[in-house]
Amino acid sequence: MHDNYTAIREEVAKLCQQYPGEYWRGKDRERAYPTEFVTALGDAGYLAALIPEEFGGAGLPISGAAAILEEIQKQGCNGGACHAQMYIMGTLLRHGSDTQKATYLPKIANGELRLQAFGVTEPTSGTDTLALRTTAKLDGDHYVVNGQKIWTSRIEHSDLLLLLARTTPRDEAVKKTDGLSVFLVNVNDALGHGLTIRPIETMMNHSTTEVFFEDMRVPAANLIGEEGQGFIYILSGMNAERLLIAAECIGDAKWFIDKATNYAKERVLFGRPIGQNQGVQFPIARAYAQMRAAELLVHEGLRKYEAGENCGEEANMSKLLAADASWAAGEACVQTHGGFGFAAEYDIERKFRETRLYQVAPISTNMILSFVAEHVLGLPRSY
Numbered sequence: 001m002h003d004n005y006t007a008i009r010e011e012v013a014k015l016c017q018q019y020p021g022e023y024w025r026g027k028d029r030e031r032a033y034p035t036e037f038v039t040a041l042g043d044a045g046y047l048a049a050l051i052p053e054e055f056g057g058a059g060l061p062i063s064g065a066a067a068i069l070e071e072i073q074k075q076g077c078n079g080g081a082c083h084a085q086m087y088i089m090g091t092l093l094r095h096g097s098d099t100q101k102a103t104y105l106p107k108i109a110n111g112e113l114r115l116q117a118f119g120v121t122e123p124t125s126g127t128d129t130l131a132l133r134t135t136a137k138l139d140g141d142h143y144v145v146n147g148q149k150i151w152t153s154r155i156e157h158s159d160l161l162l163l164l165a166r167t168t169p170r171d172e173a174v175k176k177t178d179g180l181s182v183f184l185v186n187v188n189d190a191l192g193h194g195l196t197i198r199p200i201e202t203m204m205n206h207s208t209t210e211v212f213f214e215d216m217r218v219p220a221a222n223l224i225g226e227e228g229q230g231f232i233y234i235l236s237g238m239n240a241e242r243l244l245i246a247a248e249c250i251g252d253a254k255w256f257i258d259k260a261t262n263y264a265k266e267r268v269l270f271g272r273p274i275g276q277n278q279g280v281q282f283p284i285a286r287a288y289a290q291m292r293a294a295e296l297l298v299h300e301g302l303r304k305y306e307a308g309e310n311c312g313e314e315a316n317m318s319k320l321l322a323a324d325a326s327w328a329a330g331e332a333c334v335q336t337h338g339g340f341g342f343a344a345e346y347d348i349e350r351k352f353r354e355t356r357l358y359q360v361a362p363i364s365t366n367m368i369l370s371f372v373a374e375h376v377l378g379l380p381r382s383y
């Protein structure tokens with residue numbers, strides 16, 4: 001991590017200030033995609049942060065992307081509308097062919113193509129990715145895809161979908177982790193030709209959907225890397241995803257702590273600011289301590305990632321602790337505001353709903369604890 005990205009953070013903050021609470025409340029009420037915000041971020045080059053300069057991106061290391069996403073959340077905006085573009089990219093960057101990179105990366109970098117959708121989770125397999133049932137069968141120079149995904153977020157606002165599907169039946173795979181493959185699907189070509197999208201209404205505004213594939217044809221040229229190695233490719237991107245989501249949670253926590261602190265200083269009851277009462281101070285102070293500890297672990301994870309070291313432990317634990325910190329900060333913020341914490345115009349209830357997601361997605365708390373228990377502490381494998 002070469003610096004704290006102060007200049008980038010300031011620029012991102014300035015951009016975010018053009019999209020105040022009122023903007024997000026409107027989108028939340030209508031469950032509408034924040035197209036203007038995402039376009040502005042793309043135009044300013046932030047969504048291409050991780051694309052190498054030779055392909056038109058900023059070529060920043062992952063800590064740069066983390067700084068951008070943290071700042072977006074800290075300003076009260078919602079990076080969930082576009083964060084996947086940062087981490088999905090890694091699969092294409094690391095495992096795509098030269099032709100694929102030359103075809104897609106410059107267009108993603110200049111905003112012509114949006115790579116915002118990631119189709120891994122299925123209704124029956126959930127967290128058990130190796131049990132997924134969507135199949136892709138080679139037929140001439142195309143793969144024919146059949147199956148279903150769930151929680152495929154932002155696909156209605158994306159030109160490309162990174163799809164994980166089974167190319168070898170599970171019982172025929174040599175290794176347990178073999179047999180899944182990654183494809184880059186052109187959403188516009190596929191819509192109405194085997195691809196159906198059905199939006200899911202959720203607790204917060206997240207543009208998530210169910211996706212159905214019926215004989216959807218994907219050119220074989222859109223297979224990423226080697227057939228059958230897709231699970232490994234997806235896994236290799238997960239540490240990056242966890243660190244970036246953790247950075248977002250840190251941003252959320254900072255937003256909540258700031259709101260709570262300011263309100264606790266201003267709200268006067270019984271002749272003194274409510275923040276003078278330790279019962280009000282302590283939950284905010286505790287959330288701050290939790291946030292700082294998680295932030296340090298995020299930085300350590302980013303450092304290890306950039307040094308090419310194994311950061312699995314830090315990536316997982318920082319996601320766990322940062323999501324806990326943002327939740328604790330959200331809870332303290334609602335409580336400090338009393339009844340006003342529930343009023344939409346304060347934005348707290350909206351952020352409270354938004355940050356709750358990160359205890360479940362992209363990886364739920366139990367699965368992280370299970371990783372730590374087994375891979376860090378050497379406890380017996382539980383599943």
Ligand SMILES: Cc1cc2nc3c(=O)[nH]c(=O)nc-3n(C[C@H](O)[C@H](O)[C@H](O)COP(=O)(O)OP(=O)(O)OC[C@H]3O[C@@H](n4cnc5c(N)ncnc54)[C@H](O)[C@@H]3O)c2cc1C
Nearest residue numbers: 118119120121126127151152153206361362364366367383
């Ligand atoms: C709003 C939203 C957006 C999402 N976006 C995407 C996306 O864009 N692309 C995508 O592919 N997926 C996406 N997801 C899916 C998300 O990654 C999954 O919801 C998450 O991984 C959990 O899977 P699941 O919902 O099937 O829960 P399940 O796997 O059914 O698990 C249910 C509960 O059981 C627990 N559990 C399961 N097995 C164990 C075990 N062995 N030990 C202990 N506890 C266990 C889990 O921790 C969880 O609490 C999204 C989800 C949501 C809600």
